[in-house]
Amino acid sequence: MKTILFLISFCWTCGVSAQPAADLVRAVKTKLDRVTNYSATGKMKTNVIFLKAPIARVQVYFKKPNQLRILNEKGISFIPRGSMNMDMSQLFIDPAGFDLLDLGIDKKTGWRIIKLLPRDPNSEVVLSTIYVDAAAGLIRRSSTTTRENGTFELEMSYGAYAEYGLADKVIFSFNSQEYKLPKGITFDYDDGSGKKSTASGKPTKGRVEILYTNYQINKGVPESVFR
Amino acid sequence: MLALLWIELNKIYRRPRTYIAFGAMAAIVWLIQLALYFDGQAYVDLLLSNLSGSFEFSDLFKTHLLNGYLICFVILNTLLIQMPLLVALVAGDAIAGEAAQGTLRFQLTRPITRAQLIGIKFTAAVVYVISLLLWLAILALLGSVLLFGINDLVVLRSTGIEQMQMDDVFWRYLAAFCFAAVALTTVAALSLLLSVLADNPIGPIISTMSVVIVFTILSEMNIPIYDTTVKPWLFTTHMVAWKGFFYVQADAEGTTIRGSIENLPAVFRSLGILLGYIVLFLGAAIYIFRRKDILT
Amino acid sequence: METLVHVEHLSKRFGSFEAVRDVSFAVQRGQVYGFLGQNGAGKSTTLRMLMTLIRPSSGSIEVFGLDLFRHRREILRQVGAVIEKPDHYGYLSAYENLRMAAVLCGLRPERKKLMEQLAFVGLADRSQSPVKTFSQGMKQRLGIATALVHDPSLIILDEPTNGLDPLGIADIRDLIRRLSREQGKTLIVSSHLLSEIELIADSLLILHQGEKRMEGKLQDLLNPAETVAELELNDRQLADTVFSQTDFICSVDWRSDRQCCIRLPKNRIPDLVHRLSETGVAIQAVASRHSLEYYFLQLTQTEPHAGAVVD
Missing domain, CATH: 3.30.70.100 (Alpha-Beta Plaits)
Known part of the structure; x- marks a missing residue:
């Protein structure tokens, strides 16, 4: 995901093809550039097929260029790998190159669909797609396919902090790997329901939803939280 | 009856070897706590190794994960499989031990019925089971909470993970300890039955352990032919139902429902089966003992 | 004279082995009734049946005019026994063992009463010692004390002098005499020692290989001429x-x-x-x-x- 966003940034910098799409991306970046760091509290809901977890109160810390940490300071929260890509500014941190492919407007939502194709054949990112709300200058959805880690999807809803390009709600979908422990270790209780496991033992989609409140923008974030 | 029970308890708790069980439990619990206190990180890494492909775990996460509630769960997971041996040490000795040392005559030549005597021995065994579990609760739950603090509880099953918020855990332990009391009472009843059949305590103690081990292996093995025929009726299958209190319900989005139990009817069914076994074992013990010739 | 124990055609079979065969006898109130026989004659088996430790294969036992197995508790409230050897809880004191026996008999014993009973058998000064420190004779005396704790009318002592030294034997003999003469108790005492039975019994039953060989008053058997x-x-x-x-x-x-x-x-x-x-x-x-x-x-x-x- 991170690599894809680097490529998007490169493409935009180079100003190759699809000028209207590039303009749109520039407008988004301008908004995001206003934020150098932030912290926010959030309510995180995790939905992974083999995991039952309560809604957790988390603290999200961000610092440019690419540091993001989600912490449950009091309790326990399972944070998916690649969660740092939840921040949209990651799109613009590296001037790597890619081609933009303007797929036009999504009829249902009216969002602009732009595909980003990395030029580097060894790039971790295979393909990424962003859905941009042109009127608001905000990325509403993104989907990034990587070679190693499958596909990440992001869905953003904006509110009070839209002017900074910061979402009130982010839904982060990811591929979770298989989970299985030998019964001889866990000594499970077989309740006789005949219900097979919640997990199939194969890779499945996981989803994390964070509802942000109380953004503290550009007020500094200590380096220690990222350690 | 109370006076007789008091005497029986006096016999159990005045015997130095009774405290071997308490000592052994303390040793196991302290060893686990000590190991996790100094090398908990390695244990947590091992637990999470299966998940590291999907999730990233900070040190803070690991510190929170390794809390008193989790450690108590680990201890219960380990000890509740071993505790039948400790229960058998006392319940298996109840009749056969008295027969071996000749004191059974001392009791049976008094105006109490044999059913009464079995009832007293059984009640005393239940009290012993409860005292063992209280000791375990003090060591494993209170001790771990004091040493490691509390946090959310994450329970790893073979096919999934259950997470409960910290203020939704304590009552589950209370329920689990009560259930474990019934489960261990089943072992006590079995041991008492075997004790009635023998004139030497070694036999019933070893027999109880053998039955528990064989049944536990059968309960844990995945053999399709046993899954629906034998396993549902083995008491060992239901002895681990205390874990049912740590299996939570989740909504459609996978969020733990606070205060919920995934399959409460199954836990009650297991409880019913265990109670059935207790009645069966105790009934058989009384039936046999009433007809038994006391030759020792 | 009142018949306290009435046994009719009593038999006990252990598989193919018949330990007691068709034994009948009667014990009168106030008697010291001797059971005499070699080791393995069936004395202990018969006494165990009298104490409901063993269920007879056939025959009937009436004690105080009641069927023993139907009125077991009622009868055992009036019977005290030491069957074979007096086994106690070694880690408990003599006093605690005696108290336990009293509670098992449904009594709420007072300390003073229990101490008196220990004094009667000569163990008052060792009341607080663990029984495991006792000699065989002391254990035997404590056994008798536990058999007497509920003031029974009938006392059954199985081989009470077994394993005792001559002094211990004399002690027990004296105790039995005192129980009979001073307290009017009825006693059934078994032994393989003819000399013992001869010295204490009024009546005698000789068992051999599970069968009754003879029953009668000792004075009739001991023809002085x-x-x-x-x-x-x-x-x-x-x-x-x-x-x-x-x-x-x-x-x-x-x-x-x-x-x-x-x-x-x-x-x-x-x-x-x-x-x-x-x-x-x-x-x-x-x-x-x-x-x-x-x-x-x-x-x-x-x-x-x-x-x-x-x-």
Whole structure:
């Protein structure tokens, strides 16, 4: 995901093809550039097929260029790998190159669909797609396919902090790997329901939803939280 | 009856070897706590190794994960499989031990019925089971909470993970300890039955352990032919139902429902089966003992 | 006299082995009733049946006029027993063991009463000592104390002098006498020691290989006028001729070709010796035996030439 966003940034910098799409991306970046760091509290809901977890109160810390940490300071929260890509500014941190492919407007939502194709054949990112709300200058959805880690999807809803390009709600979908422990270790209780496991033992989609409140923008974030 | 029970308890708790069980439990619990206190990180890494492909775990996460509630769960997971041996040490000795040392005559030549005597021995065994579990609760739950603090509880099953918020855990332990009391009472009843059949305590103690081990292996093995025929009726299958209190319900989005139990009817069914076994074992013990010739 | 224990056709079978076969007897109130028999004669099995430790294969037992197995608790409230050896909880004190026995009998014992009972058996000064530190004699006395704790009318003591030294035996004998004479208790006492039974019992039951061989009052068996002469002679044929011509001889029992037992009036042994000598029968040895001992030997000998083992 991170690599894809680097490529998007490169493409935009180079100003190759699809000028209207590039303009749109520039407008988004301008908004995001206003934020150098932030912290926010959030309510995180995790939905992974083999995991039952309560809604957790988390603290999200961000610092440019690419540091993001989600912490449950009091309790326990399972944070998916690649969660740092939840921040949209990651799109613009590296001037790597890619081609933009303007797929036009999504009829249902009216969002602009732009595909980003990395030029580097060894790039971790295979393909990424962003859905941009042109009127608001905000990325509403993104989907990034990587070679190693499958596909990440992001869905953003904006509110009070839209002017900074910061979402009130982010839904982060990811591929979770298989989970299985030998019964001889866990000594499970077989309740006789005949219900097979919640997990199939194969890779499945996981989803994390964070509802942000109380953004503290550009007020500094200590380096220690990222350690 | 109370006076007789008091005497029986006096016999159990005045015997130095009774405290071997308490000592052994303390040793196991302290060893686990000590190991996790100094090398908990390695244990947590091992637990999470299966998940590291999907999730990233900070040190803070690991510190929170390794809390008193989790450690108590680990201890219960380990000890509740071993505790039948400790229960058998006392319940298996109840009749056969008295027969071996000749004191059974001392009791049976008094105006109490044999059913009464079995009832007293059984009640005393239940009290012993409860005292063992209280000791375990003090060591494993209170001790771990004091040493490691509390946090959310994450329970790893073979096919999934259950997470409960910290203020939704304590009552589950209370329920689990009560259930474990019934489960261990089943072992006590079995041991008492075997004790009635023998004139030497070694036999019933070893027999109880053998039955528990064989049944536990059968309960844990995945053999399709046993899954629906034998396993549902083995008491060992239901002895681990205390874990049912740590299996939570989740909504459609996978969020733990606070205060919920995934399959409460199954836990009650297991409880019913265990109670059935207790009645069966105790009934058989009384039936046999009433007809038994006391030759020792 | 009131019959306290009435046993009819009592049998006990363990598989194919019949430990007790068709034994009947009755014990009267106030008696010291002796059970005599060799080891394995069925004494303990019979006493265990009397204490409901063993269920009879057939026969009936009535105690205080009630069926024992139907009125077990009611009857056992009035019976105290020490079956085989007195086993106690070694880690508990004598006082605690006695208290336990009292509670098992449904009593709420007072300390003073229990101490009195310990004093009665001579253990007051060791009341707080763990029983595991006691000698066999002390354990036996404590066993009797636990049997007496609920003031029973009938006391059953199985081999009470077993394993005791002569002083201990005398102690127990004295205790039994006191219980009978001073407290009017009825006692059933078993032993394989003829001398013991002889000294304490009023009535006697001789068991052998699970069967009753004899029951009767000791005074009837102990005929003071009779004795048994055990002779070793060189000529059986000639001696038999002498015996057949001697009118004061009650019975002759040849144990071997050279040994015989002659029951005869006590004062006629010299006469018999004289007659044998006159006829030319050489007498190599003469011994006088107690008539009860002779009885016992006669009753418990299955093989005519086998010697009975009597301590």
